[in-house]
Amino acid sequence: MSRRAFWLTGLLLTLLVAGVVSYHASASPDGLEWAAGESGFADTAQDSAAAGSPLADYGVAGVDDARVSGGLAGVVGVAATLVLAGGLTLVLRRRTPPSARD
């Protein structure tokens, strides 16, 4: 498998997980939330200053269908993470001289 094919396959799987599989995630409280409830400090949580974001809580504001809303939010999140992390690592990388490229 070429590196390009590997990268594209990985991206496709990533989009599938964020856009489709995420809808089927467990809705149970997760470890920290559960532990916070068990030991009695859950109510000290405050709303994030970003709570008004149109993507808050992994949904797109104004999209009613939960499957579509969550899926779109996941795809936007993948794109944002890819651009930021990919951009950062591309800037930081050591450039290989053209003669040594595979």
Add this chain to the structure above:
Amino acid sequence: MCNKVARGTAPAAPAGRSLEVRVHVPDGFLDAPTSLATGALAAGAVTLALRGARRELDDRAAPLAGLTAAFVFAVQMVNFPVGAGTSGHLVGGALTAVLVGPWTAVLCMTVVLLVQAVLFADGGLTALGTNVTLLGLVAVGVGYGVFRLLVWLLPRTRTGLLAAAGAGAFLSVPAAALAFVGLFAVGGVADVSLTAVLAAMGGVHVLIGIGEALISVAVLGAVLSVRPDLVRGAAHLLRPADLATRPGLRAGETVR
């Protein structure tokens, strides 16, 4: 580590299912001095990571690091049940460190947490330093440290490598949970029994760690089976002679 916020005052009908995937430390759990301290620690570590990652990143590794961060973001959305009405999700710190290197992993985790906090209101903004400390530094550091130790101890085979990564991934989750309890002991706002917090956090995160190990080993095994040369933590398994069989690569040519 991981948590969405139970809101006692939430309206009776939540807007939708999407509400159910919030996963990190929210604002309010820890006091301001503790949040400032973890913020400073995270900022210092990220500065170091920006330098360290240069050694790990080249033309081959950089695009994979971006993809790995996006993959971690995606998989973190998928909470899996761990029994007793509780769920967990992949942290991905250990997996990322094995795939792309520990310094790059710190940067990848930080970007994921930043995107989650700013765009998705998952994890508080004042708690960003705490989340980077727990999931970026502790999970990556413990996960990668255990991995390297076991790589050194175990047979230098694919199975040994997967076992080392699985153990690192497993331990990284309770380690991050314990680190949270430590922060809570210092700067927790609520006046509750620390023993109760420790017992609840420790128990459930051991279970979540099992899921972390299973997912990490599955992903690593898949990458190893198609392109082992792209796994930074597997470099010790690869000799030029093994790689020479791959078309387009000449014997003795370096792959990294």
